[in-house]
Amino acid sequence: MYHNWEDLEKSVIGCKKCKLCMNRTNIVFGTGNKQADIMFIGEGPGADEDRQGIPFVGKAGQLMNKALQALGIDRNKLYITNIVKCRPPQNRVPEQDEAEACLDYLRNQVILVKPKIIVLLGSTALKNICGQEYGITASRGKWIEKKGILYMPTWHPAALLRDETKKIEFWRDLKQVKHKMQELNAKN
Numbered sequence: 001m002y003h004n005w006e007d008l009e010k011s012v013i014g015c016k017k018c019k020l021c022m023n024r025t026n027i028v029f030g031t032g033n034k035q036a037d038i039m040f041i042g043e044g045p046g047a048d049e050d051r052q053g054i055p056f057v058g059k060a061g062q063l064m065n066k067a068l069q070a071l072g073i074d075r076n077k078l079y080i081t082n083i084v085k086c087r088p089p090q091n092r093v094p095e096q097d098e099a100e101a102c103l104d105y106l107r108n109q110v111i112l113v114k115p116k117i118i119v120l121l122g123s124t125a126l127k128n129i130c131g132q133e134y135g136i137t138a139s140r141g142k143w144i145e146k147k148g149i150l151y152m153p154t155w156h157p158a159a160l161l162r163d164e165t166k167k168i169e170f171w172r173d174l175k176q177v178k179h180k181m182q183e184l185n186a187k188n
């Protein structure tokens with residue numbers, strides 16, 4: 001556990017805990033507001049992210065940006081990261097040992113950010129954070145509360161590129177996040 005961002009990021013940059021380190025161009029640590037109330041967690045970097053070292057800059061990320069913008073959610077106010085920090089070959093789903101090797105970094109990021117809400121983008125994020133028993137189809141759109149953090153599972157933006165009908169649900173789920181944040185802010 002690192003108490004500051006510099007040490008944490010340094011340890012991720014040098015990480016060789018799993019085989020994903022062998023093919024990475026850049027690690028994709030995370031981006032955004034380090035004191036964000038809302039954190040977004042995806043699966044793992046794709047080709048564009050690996051090249052630039054920034055999460056969600058490819059096609060799926062651009063689609064997510066459009067939804068955020070239309071809903072009036074400022075991406076710069078969020079903290080965005082992934083389950084694994086290095087690109088899995090051919091964008092395959094991270095294997096269990098890879099996700100587990102990387103999860104301590106993510107837990108450390110959550111401790112440092114202290115978000116009130118975490119949006120889980122897709123099945124990999126949901127299962128690794130909330131438990132393997134959760135399925136994205138049944139869980140999306142429903143709040144899960146754990147240790148004082150509210151989790152909103154929703155579709156991964158890449159799923160919206162494959163199936164347009166999911167866009168409406170994604171939009172609805174993000175709207176719930178926006179409203180919940182307004183509700184929490186009104187209480188303080």
Ligand code: URA
Pocket residue numbers: 028042043044045046049054055056057058060061082158
């Ligand atoms: N997909 C993800 O899960 N994360 C990214 O950063 C980009 C695409």
